[in-house]
Amino acid sequence: MARQWSIRIGKKIIYMLLLVAAASILTFVLMKASPVDPLQANVGQAALGSMSQEQIGKLREYWGVDGSPINQYVSWAADFIRGDMGTSLLYRRPVSEVLGVKLMNSLVLMVIAWILSGILGLVLGVVSGMNRGRWIERIVKGYCLLISSTPTFWLALLLLLVFGVWLKILPIGLSVPIGVEASGVTIWDRVYHAILPAMTLSITGVSNIALHTREKMIEIMDSDYIMFARARGLRGIRLFRQHGFRNVLLPAITLHFAAISEIFGGSVLVEQVFSYPGLGQAAVTAGLGSDLPLLMAIAVISALIVFSGNMLADILYGIVDPRIRRGGVRR
Amino acid sequence: MELNVNTEKGAAPGAPVLKIEHLHISFTQYEQGLRREQMTVIRDLDVEVRAGEMVAVVGSSGSGKSLLAHAVLGLLPYNASAGGKMEYCGSELTPDRIEKLRGSEIVMVPQSLACLDPLMKTGHQIRKGRTDKRTKNKLKEIFRRYNLKESVEELYPFELSGGMSRRILISTALIEEPKLVIADEPTPGLDLKVAKRAMEHFRELADMGAGVLVITHDLELALETVDRIVVFYAGESIEEAKASDFKREETLRHPYTKALWRAMPRNGFQPTDGVQPYAKEMPEGCPFAPRCRLCTAECSKEIPWRELRGGRVRCLSAM
Numbered sequence: 001m002a003r004q005w006s007i008r009i010g011k012k013i014i015y016m017l018l019l020v021a022a023a024s025i026l027t028f029v030l031m032k033a034s035p036v037d038p039l040q041a042n043v044g045q046a047a048l049g050s051m052s053q054e055q056i057g058k059l060r061e062y063w064g065v066d067g068s069p070i071n072q073y074v075s076w077a078a079d080f081i082r083g084d085m086g087t088s089l090l091y092r093r094p095v096s097e098v099l100g101v102k103l104m105n106s107l108v109l110m111v112i113a114w115i116l117s118g119i120l121g122l123v124l125g126v127v128s129g130m131n132r133g134r135w136i137e138r139i140v141k142g143y144c145l146l147i148s149s150t151p152t153f154w155l156a157l158l159l160l161l162v163f164g165v166w167l168k169i170l171p172i173g174l175s176v177p178i179g180v181e182a183s184g185v186t187i188w189d190r191v192y193h194a195i196l197p198a199m200t201l202s203i204t205g206v207s208n209i210a211l212h213t214r215e216k217m218i219e220i221m222d223s224d225y226i227m228f229a230r231a232r233g234l235r236g237i238r239l240f241r242q243h244g245f246r247n248v249l250l251p252a253i254t255l256h257f258a259a260i261s262e263i264f265g266g267s268v269l270v271e272q273v274f275s276y277p278g279l280g281q282a283a284v285t286a287g288l289g290s291d292l293p294l295l296m297a298i299a300v301i302s303a304l305i306v307f308s309g310n311m312l313a314d315i316l317y318g319i320v321d322p323r324i325r326r327g328g329v330r331r
Numbered sequence: 332m333e334l335n336v337n338t339e340k341g342a343a344p345g346a347p348v349l350k351i352e353h354l355h356i357s358f359t360q361y362e363q364g365l366r367r368e369q370m371t372v373i374r375d376l377d378v379e380v381r382a383g384e385m386v387a388v389v390g391s392s393g394s395g396k397s398l399l400a401h402a403v404l405g406l407l408p409y410n411a412s413a414g415g416k417m418e419y420c421g422s423e424l425t426p427d428r429i430e431k432l433r434g435s436e437i438v439m440v441p442q443s444l445a446c447l448d449p450l451m452k453t454g455h456q457i458r459k460g461r462t463d464k465r466t467k468n469k470l471k472e473i474f475r476r477y478n479l480k481e482s483v484e485e486l487y488p489f490e491l492s493g494g495m496s497r498r499i500l501i502s503t504a505l506i507e508e509p510k511l512v513i514a515d516e517p518t519p520g521l522d523l524k525v526a527k528r529a530m531e532h533f534r535e536l537a538d539m540g541a542g543v544l545v546i547t548h549d550l551e552l553a554l555e556t557v558d559r560i561v562v563f564y565a566g567e568s569i570e571e572a573k574a575s576d577f578k579r580e581e582t583l584r585h586p587y588t589k590a591l592w593r594a595m596p597r598n599g600f601q602p603t604d605g606v607q608p609y610a611k612e613m614p615e616g617c618p619f620a621p622r623c624r625l626c627t628a629e630c631s632k633e634i635p636w637r638e639l640r641g642g643r644v645r646c647l648s649a650m
Contacts (some may be wrong), residue, residue, distance in 0.1 A: 082525035227441075231438075234459065243448045247448070322450060323487070326487065
């Protein structure tokens with residue numbers, strides 16, 4: 001058993017390294033192929049025109065425009081492996097520092113959204129799957145289809161309009177109040193500012209989870225073992241508690257951990273709409289401003305987070321499902 | 332700890348536990364877009380099970396006889412409708428009554444391991460999650476009776492062997508106090524020895540006083556243990572005979588039953604030409620008429636279910 005596990009985990013680590021390498025190379029290539037000229041984007045056409053060749057040469061060096069891309073990548077990779085993520089060209093601070101702040105902001109959003117959408121999605125999916133053909137299923141299904149065909153950014157704008165502009169009960173953006181010193185910002189301020197973006201992410205996350213869970217639940221309700229359980233007089237809540245819950249929880253766990261990538265993707269758009277200074281917004285800024293070290297680091301971190309989500313799902317599955325857990329001792 | 336089936340209340344030995352008359356079940360299907368089609372799978376089925384008796388409904392595979400079990404338990408799929416008369420212990424078996432009785436007085440023993448929840452340990456599952464002392468002891472008693480180790484309680488269904496799973500499925504019936512046991516194809520894919528043993532377990536349930544209805548395609552196996560046989564052909568019960576009637580061809584009544592008899596290996600292994608008509612292309616009157624040598628013009632009319640020589644038959648020529 002222990003040997004099996006170490007082989008499995010060893011394999012996972014190799015996959016992870018390959019994934020990180022692939023993600024960083026892809027990001028690098030895309031950045032190099034991007035039509036954005038770092039000098040024009042960050043210094044400006046007018047300012048460039050008034051500079052001497054010498055000054056422009058220095059700027060070209062700073063933004064890494066010249067030189068062999070392969071050498072650039074290799075030196076970035078060598079530094080990265082040693083734990084040095086470089087200095088952000090836009091923020092002029094170490095990438096690790098920038099990343100730390102942005103990641104914390106984003107994680108707050110994503111964790112709230114992830115937990116909320118997971119619980120709500122599971123409940124809605126189970127309720128609609130168990131009440132097939134009744135009005136409650138139609139409402140849940142209608143809601144899910146409507147939401148999943150709504151673009152995230154549009155929903156974000158809508159919520160912003162309703163709660164921020166009309167009702168004025170929630171802030172229209174940012175992660176802290178405007179005009180308050182950093183030391184004066186309370187935890188409550190942060191939560192208050194995270195509500196709208198987290199709500200947007202949750203609402204969109206719910207529909208996917210609910211639809212998938214519903215599908216699974218219907219499959220389970222049609223299964224032979226539910227038929228037999230009903231033949232044995234079980235029904236309603238007791239039937240669900242005894243036979244439905246654990247069976248639907250298994251696929252739900254995998255789905256939910258795999259959904260991390262979706263929440264991650266959604267957060268880029270949502271942070272943009274709410275000017276929320278998180279990882280997603282930093283990625284957009286870095287991409288448009290040719291901040292290569294920052295973008296590379298964000299790409300790698302994102303890949304790692306999504307990968308860990310999938311890996312956790314895998315491991316949890318092995319713990320919850322006796323067919324995998326006890327697979328090794330089968331006679 | 333007594334290991335008894337429910338005999339105190341009602342159902343004296345020999346009294347009918349289940350009585351089904353003119354059962355018919357049909358499905359609504361959609362064909363080619365929106366054309367609705369009514370498909371009758373069971374057309375006219377009569378069967379009676381008395382306390383302490385084991386009755387087999389025998390029909391070929393895929394003839395829809397499993398629906399009989401689902402109908403008695405009120406578990407037909409949503410697109411099916413059933414009609415006819417079902418009586419349990421002398422009074423009508425309404426949907427409300429079924430819901431109260433199933434799983435306690437009326438139990439079903441399903442055909443496959445797929446009917447056990449793959450994620451729940453066997454013992455917990457047999458007890459339906461009950462953890463009181465009485466139920467636990469009863470399960471131990473059942474396991475002793477069926478030669479199952481106590482550790483089997485802790486196994487998941489995927490860890491059970493074929494023979495073990497039969498005994499586990501029967502245990503689900505015995506943990507209750509059933510008056511009526513319905514076994515749906517209890518011996519599929521089992522080798523002869525295990526299959527016989529499984530049938531003997533059902534016989535024991537009947538000997539304890541329950542009525543046992545076995546739905547099967549295996550006539551030969553059924554003959555060894557049951558008291559009476561109802562032969563099911565193309566959606567109808569065509570003959571009801573005592574198991575002993577199958578000793579000789581002459582004591583049987585319906586031409587199809589006789590053909591079945593001749594097809595048994597020990598009686599010559601003779602096949603009969605033709606196949607059972609498909610549910611959608613059913614002939615008028617007797618469904619066996621196209622294959623029958625005794626067929627007359629009268630056979631295309633409604634054929635009554637009548638008593639004959641201590642059994643019943645749905646044939647005009649039988650005597």
